[in-house]
Structures are given as structure tokens and as C-alpha cells.
Amino acid sequence: MKAFTYERAKSPAEAAAAVAGREGAKFIAGGTNLLDLMKLEIEAPTHLVDVQDLALDKIEETNDGGLRIGALVTNTALAAHPKVRKDYAVLTRAIVAGASGQLRNKATTAGNLLQRTRCPYFYDPNMPCNKRVPNSGCAAAEGFSRQLAVVGTSDKCIATYPGDMAIAMRVLDAVVETVLPDGKTRTIPMAEFHRLPGDKPWLDNTLGKGELIVSVRLPAPVGGQHFYHKVRDRRSYAFALVSVAAILNDDGSGRVAFGGVAHKPWRVEAAEALLPQGAGAVVAKAFEGASPTEHNKYKITLAERTLAGVIAEARS
Amino acid sequence: MPSIPTPPITRRGVLVAGAASAAVTTVPAAAQGPAKAAKIAPVPVKLVVNGKEVELELDTRTTLLDTLREHLKLTGTKKGCDHGQCGACTVMVNGTRVNSCLTLAVMHQGDEVATIEGLGTADDMHPMQEAFVKHDGYQCGYCTPGQICSAVAVLKEIEAGVPSHVTGDLTAPMAMTRAEMTERMSGNICRCGAYSNIFDAMSEVGGAKA
Ligand SMILES: Cc1cc2nc3c(=O)[nH]c(=O)nc-3n(C[C@H](O)[C@H](O)[C@H](O)COP(=O)(O)OP(=O)(O)OC[C@H]3O[C@@H](n4cnc5c(N)ncnc54)[C@H](O)[C@@H]3O)c2cc1C
Ligand code: SF4
Numbered sequence: 001m002k003a004f005t006y007e008r009a010k011s012p013a014e015a016a017a018a019v020a021g022r023e024g025a026k027f028i029a030g031g032t033n034l035l036d037l038m039k040l041e042i043e044a045p046t047h048l049v050d051v052q053d054l055a056l057d058k059i060e061e062t063n064d065g066g067l068r069i070g071a072l073v074t075n076t077a078l079a080a081h082p083k084v085r086k087d088y089a090v091l092t093r094a095i096v097a098g099a100s101g102q103l104r105n106k107a108t109t110a111g112n113l114l115q116r117t118r119c120p121y122f123y124d125p126n127m128p129c130n131k132r133v134p135n136s137g138c139a140a141a142e143g144f145s146r147q148l149a150v151v152g153t154s155d156k157c158i159a160t161y162p163g164d165m166a167i168a169m170r171v172l173d174a175v176v177e178t179v180l181p182d183g184k185t186r187t188i189p190m191a192e193f194h195r196l197p198g199d200k201p202w203l204d205n206t207l208g209k210g211e212l213i214v215s216v217r218l219p220a221p222v223g224g225q226h227f228y229h230k231v232r233d234r235r236s237y238a239f240a241l242v243s244v245a246a247i248l249n250d251d252g253s254g255r256v257a258f259g260g261v262a263h264k265p266w267r268v269e270a271a272e273a274l275l276p277q278g279a280g281a282v283v284a285k286a287f288e289g290a291s292p293t294e295h296n297k298y299k300i301t302l303a304e305r306t307l308a309g310v311i312a313e314a315r316s
Numbered sequence: 317m318p319s320i321p322t323p324p325i326t327r328r329g330v331l332v333a334g335a336a337s338a339a340v341t342t343v344p345a346a347a348q349g350p351a352k353a354a355k356i357a358p359v360p361v362k363l364v365v366n367g368k369e370v371e372l373e374l375d376t377r378t379t380l381l382d383t384l385r386e387h388l389k390l391t392g393t394k395k396g397c398d399h400g401q402c403g404a405c406t407v408m409v410n411g412t413r414v415n416s417c418l419t420l421a422v423m424h425q426g427d428e429v430a431t432i433e434g435l436g437t438a439d440d441m442h443p444m445q446e447a448f449v450k451h452d453g454y455q456c457g458y459c460t461p462g463q464i465c466s467a468v469a470v471l472k473e474i475e476a477g478v479p480s481h482v483t484g485d486l487t488a489p490m491a492m493t494r495a496e497m498t499e500r501m502s503g504n505i506c507r508c509g510a511y512s513n514i515f516d517a518m519s520e521v522g523g524a525k526a
Contacts, residue, residue, distance in 0.1 A: 003356045006376045006422050032418045035379070036399050048376075050423055076412075080478045085486040096481045100503020101473065102466065103400060105412045106419065236481060236502035 002044040009049050012056070012179040012214050018049045020181030020210025027051050027212065029072060030106040032099075033115045042125065042132055051110075056214055059084075065220035068177075071110035071213045075099070075165065078109060087221035090245050093228035094168035100237050110213035113166050113176070113193065116204060117159040117263075118239050119148060130156045131201045138201075147241065150292035150299045152262040157201030158293070161194050161264050167245040168228060170257040170265035175217045181210040187217075194264030201263075224249045227310045230259070231302055242302045248314040252276035256310075258286065258303055279308035361421045365390070366434030374421050381405045381416035384431060392432035392461045396505070403504035406462040406469075407431050413469035415503075432461035435468065444468050447517035455508035463504050463514055470500040471522045492522050 009015030019025045024046035028034055037043040056070035059081050067088070069078060078084060079095040099107065121127040121139035128137030140148055140158050148158045169190050176188045194205050207213070224247040232238040240260035248254035254275050257267035271285035283304040290300060358373040365388060372387055381398070384390045384407070393416060396404030400418040407416045408430040416429075436442035444467050447453070454460040474490045474497075482499040483490060490496065497518050498511075506514065518524070 001377045004376055005356055006359065006420075028420075028423070030418075031420060031423060032400055032415070035418050035420065039398065052423065076473075076478055080476075082487075085479060089486050092479055092486055093481075096479055096483070100400075100403065101470065101480075101500050102403060102406055102413050102415045102503045103418075106414045236499055 001038050002041060002046070004046050004048050006048045006050065008053050009051060010053060012054055012212050013181075013183045015049050015051050015054060016179050016181045016183075016210045016212040018047075018210075019212070022047050025049060025210075029108040029111040030074070031111075032103050032106050033111060037116060040123065040125065042123065051212070054214075062217060067218045069109050069216045069218065071108060071215055073109045075104035075107040075109070075112060076101070078165075079104070088168075088172060088218060089226035090171055090228055090247060091165065091168040091218075093226065094164040094230075094243075094245055097228055097230040097240075097243070098164035109165075109216055112163055113169075113213065113216070114205065114207075115163050118162040119159040120144060122159060131159060131197075131204075134200075134202045144295065145293040146295040147239070147260075148293070148296055149262050150296055151266060151287050151290040152196045152264070153291055154197045154199065154201065156199055157197035157263070159197065159201065159263060160260055161204070161262065162239045162260070164228070164230065164240065164243060164259060166190070166194070167243055167257050167259035167265045169216065169218075170267050171245045171247055171255045172218050172222075174219075176213055177215045177217055178207065179212045179214050180208065185214075186211070190265070191267070197263050204263075222247060222255075224254060225314050227313065229306050229310050231306055242299050242306055244303070244306045244310050246307070246310050246314075248275070248311065256282060256286075256307065261287075261299055261303060275311075279304050279311055282307060359422055361424070362426055363421070363424055364426070364428045366430055367428075372421070376420065376422055378421045379417055380407070380409075380419045380421050380424060380429070383421040384416060384429070390431050390433050394458055394461055396459065396462075401505070402459070402462075403466060404459050404462040406465045406504065408465060408469065413466055430465075432465060435464065442468065443521050444517065447520045448514070451513045451516040451520070452510070453514040453517040454506075454510050459504060459506045459508075463501070463506065466501060466504045467514065467518045467521075470497060471518065473500065474522070492524050494519055494524050497522065497524065 009018055026045035028048045028050050057072040058070045060068045062068050075095045079092045085092050121129045122131050127139040130138050138157055149160045174190045176193050178186045227246045230240045230243040232240055243259035246256040256272045257265045268286040271282050274281040274285055287300050358375055361372045361374050363370050384393050393407055394404035396402035398417045400415045405415050405417040406413050410428050436445045444464050474492055477490050479486050480499045482495050
């Protein structure tokens with residue numbers, strides 16, 4: 001690990017200014033992703049601004065009947081919150097499908113949204129990777145791409161966003177709330193929070209330098225039956241090959257987002273409008289223009305079968 | 317109070333890269349050469365470990381795991397993968413289980429840390445330690461301290477109503493079942509495969525229904 005200095009910020013604005021004002025500075029929350037990457041020197045911040053004292057660890061009801069989730073709320077606390085379990089079950093289901101009990105106790109809401117890809121070449125400093133070293137090439141293009149993205153890819157990067165929680169937040173139309181280094185605030189809809197790789201795959205999201213996530217807001221509950229089905233190489237404690245977050249209504253309509261298939265949670269509203277016609281129609285539309293590799297084209301079939309399973313369960 | 321100086325760190329880029337991928341080494345990784353140790357002063361860190369207050373001067377990079385093992389000589393907590401994947405380093409921080417390899421000592425000023433040494437001793441074992449012995453919940457024993465710390469925490473998490481991936485009705489009280497226990501223990505890997513005996517030990521302590 002490269003050497004770094006360390007401070008604990010006392011307010012969100014101070015934290016944002018501390019990171020913005022210093023080359024090589026980064027926030028640290030639970031540390032479960034950042035420290036992993038720092039040990040491998042894939043991330044090498046020279047200064048860490050610890051946000052744990054910012055009192056952003058509360059879940060509060062909003063005036064419109066929704067919830068505001070503090071950036072520091074742990075995955076365990078969020079999944080266990082009575083209102084989340086009752087009214088936003090897709091979120092609880094997605095969180096507990098991810099990582100391990102130990103990790104979820106430490107992982108925070110903001111840190112989870114910002115976890116970096118699990119592309120094996122991103123993790124291997126011996127290999128070219130545009131996300132790790134801009135314009136160094138992409139080893140995955142000709143390499144082992146079984147876990148990687150099938151849709152929304154570019155010729156610069158075919159990595160996926162690996163997380164589970166964000167897939168559920170996308171289906172719930174969550175909004176990320178931030179503080180900028182000048183003290184102003186901003187809101188970013190989940191749909192626009194993560195970005196596609198395009199020709200700048202080193203940028204995972206639309207946050208600016210020093211922009212601090214303070215909370216994630218959920219709109220009022222929308223009812224329906226909630227599902228998060230995750231298909232992975234082992235039954236627990238593995239990243240998604242494909243996941244489906246869905247909220248289904250009795251009349252067959254609903255919402256659906258896919259995880260493990262793209263550089264961001266993959267929700268296509270025009271595709272979910274086809275839910276009453278079944279999984280085949282939804283997946284055909286959602287993955288229109290997909291460009292899978294020989295190794296990962298199975299994911300499109302898997303997405304359809306996983307969604308079909310969800311629909312069958314909703315009807316039973 | 318123990319205050320042991322930190323040895324200079326001279327790990328080479330090549331070792332760091334080796335940790336990332338033991339299998340793929342097509343390009344030498346030493347391109348960056350040995351990591352230049354910038355001079356950053358050690359920082360004072362105060363922790364309460366197994367009920368005792370300790371004060372240390374630590375390099376900011378020191379993980380909680382290395383603090384326990386290398387600085388406090390509490391070697392019960394084990395280093396397995398050092399990347400949060402195996403659970404051998406599991407300890408309790410302020411009453412919740414975490415991977416001590418993926419957190420820094422400086423992030424824990426004033427926190428209460430409990431390790432396997434704090435749970436019980438050979439003469440006065442914690443019920444979970446006794447149950448592991450009775451049911452042969454280990455073979456080589458390397459993952460055992462982490463397994464036991466996790467097992468104790470898992471029973472508390474079920475009691476506290478924290479849901480898991482196998483929980484049926486999310487709004488009903490959690491059930492102390494074997495399925496709940498096995499799912500919640502997935503963050504602790506045992507290469508000897510003592511799992512079924514571990515669950516026997518947990519079931520006995522937790523009073524599992526099926
Ligand atoms: C073995 C293993 C298995 C895992 N399996 C899964 C899985 O199956 N599913 C899954 O979803 N996840 C999984 N994870 C990832 C885990 O969920 C993340 O590591 C965790 O959520 C990150 O949260 P953190 O608080 O520890 O983030 P940190 O590591 O502290 O931070 C992550 C990033 O977020 C930035 N950051 C933190 N807080 C803020 C803020 N408030 N504002 C702006 N930036 C901020 C940091 O600068 C850093 O870049 C796994 C991790 C491990 C190690
Ligand atoms: S897919 Fe993206 S993350 Fe993976 S090697 Fe290519 S550029 Fe890097």
C-alpha cells in the first residue's frame with residue numbers, strides 16, 4: 001500500500017472541500033472496497049478523508065412518505081430497517097444477496113454505490129485496462145469475459161457495475177443527494193448516477209471531484225410484489241452473473257432492472273412496459289443492440305430465464 | 317501499555333501484483349519499482365481491546381488485523397486472504413463482526429475490539445468454543461477463531477432480527493434455523509470443510525429448529 005495521510009472531517013462541506021482541494025485525496029467510509037484496491041495499488045490515494053463522524057447514519061421519513069437514507073447507514077442497518085423490509089423489500093433482498101454478513105456490517109450506502117468493477121483485468125496490474133490506467137487498452141476484449149457486460153459496452157471497456165443494492169435503488173427511482181466542495185447541494189437520479197463506459201471508462205459515475213454523497217432518497221412506496229433474484233457461481237457470497245430486481249403488480253405490469261449485465265444498473269422503461277407479454281418480450285427489448293462476447297452471450301438467455309422465474313413466482 | 321515501533325515497509329510492486337493474480341503473469345509487474353516510502357509520521361491510536369485500553373503509534377496503513385497480530389501480539393485472529401474474502405480475520409468492533417483486514421486501525425479511535433482471546437480462555441471457554449470442541453468444528457484450525465467469532469455474532473444477528481438471503485417473510489420474526497445459520501456463515505471459508513460440524517456446534521448453542 002502506498003503511504004497516505006489521514007484526517008477525519010467534521011462536516012460534509014468540510015469533507016468535500018478537503019478532497020476537492022487536494023490532489024490524490026479520497027473519501028473513505030467502510031473501507032471494504034477502497035482498502036482492498038489500495039492493497040493492490042490499483043487505488044493509491046495520498047490523503048484519506050474519513051467521513052465516519054459526519055452524522056450521516058440515519059434513516060428518516062420524508063414529507064412525501066418516502067425515506068432518506070444517510071450515506072453512512074450500513075448495509076446491515078438498511079436491510080434490517082422495518083420500513084424498508086415492509087415497503088421496499090426489493091432493497092432488503094438485494095442487499096442481503098450481496099457480500100457477507102461481516103462486509104455488510106461495515107459497508108455503507110454511499111460506498112456500496114461507488115464500489116468499483118470486479119473485472120479480473122482491472123484487478124490485475126499486469127494487464128492493460130483502460131479503467132485502471134486510461135488509454136492502456138482493454139485486456140478483456142480478447143480475454144476471459146464470462147462475467148462481463150453484454151449491453152451498453154464500448155470498445156474501450158466491457159466491465160460491469162458489480163453491486164446489488166444499486167439495482168434495487170434503480171427500480172425504486174432513488175435519488176442520490178450530494179454536497180459539492182463549494183457547499184452547494186445537488187440531486188442525481190439513480191438513472192443518471194452511474195455512466196456507460198464510452199470512451200472514458202475510468203469514470204464510473206457522474207460525481208465531480210470532492211462531491212460527497214450525503215444521502216439517498218427513496219420516493220413513497222409503490223406497492224406491488226418485490227423480488228431480487230441473483231444468479232451466481234455459488235449460492236452465497238459471490239457477485240452476480242445476472243440479477244433481476246423487480247416490482248410486479250397484480251395486473252402483470254411492473255418495473256424491472258438487471259444487474260451484472262452492464263456498466264450501470266440496466267433498466268429500460270420501454271422494455272418493462274412489455275411485462276404483461278412475458279419475460280421474452282421484456283428481455284428482447286431491454287437487450288436490443290446488445291453486443292455480448294462468445295463467453296458471455298449466455299447472460300441474455302439467463303436474464304430471460306431469471307425474469308421468467310420471477311414472473312412465475314409472482315403469479316403463484 | 318504496549319507501544320511497539322512499526323518496521324519500515326519495503327514490499328515491492330512485484331509482490332503487490334502477485335497478490336492480485338497468482339495465475340496471470342505475462343508482463344513483469346516491477347515497472348514501477350519498489351514503493352517509495354514517503355515520510356509520513358505515525359499517528360497515535362487508542363483502542364479498547366478485549367476490555368483493555370491500548371495506545372499505539374501506527375503507520376496510517378496499518379490494518380486492524382495487523383495491529384492485533386503484529387503490534388498487540390494477539391495472534392488468535394488469523395490472516396487468510398487479507399482481502400475480505402475468507403473471514404479468518406473476523407473480530408467484533410463495538411459489538412458487530414467485521415473483517416479486520418479491510419479496515420484501518422486509525423479508523424477505530426476509541427472503539428471496542430473483541431477477539432477470540434477475549435471470548436474465552438482454555439480454562440474458561442465461551443459456550444461456542446466448547447461446542448466447537450465437542451462437535452469437532454475444525455480440522456487444521458486456521459479458520460476457527462474467525463468461525464467462532466462469526467458464529468457468536470450470527471446467533472445475535474438472528475435474535476436481533478437482521479434479515480438474510482434465505483429469510484422468507486421479511487416482516488416476521490427471524491427463525492433460529494440451520495438454513496439461516498449456514499447462509500449467514502458464508503463469509504467464513506473453511507478449506508478443510510468442517511462446515512457440517514460447525515453448524516452442529518452453532519445449532520447446539522443457538523437451539524436450532526431443524
Ligand atoms: C469479498 C467481497 C465480496 C463482495 N461481494 C459483494 C456482492 O456480492 N455484492 C455487492 O453489491 N457488493 C459486494 N462487495 C462489495 C461491498 O459491497 C463494498 O465493498 C462496500 O459496499 C463498499 O462500501 P464501503 O463503505 O466499505 O466503501 P469504501 O471502500 O469506504 O469506499 C468506496 C468508494 O466510495 C467512496 N466514498 C465512500 N463514501 C463516500 C461518500 N459519502 N461520498 C462520496 N464518495 C464516497 C470512496 O472514496 C471509495 O472510492 C463485496 C466485497 C468484498 C470484499
Ligand atoms: S473491461 Fe474495462 S475494466 Fe475490464 S480490462 Fe477492459 S477496460 Fe479494464
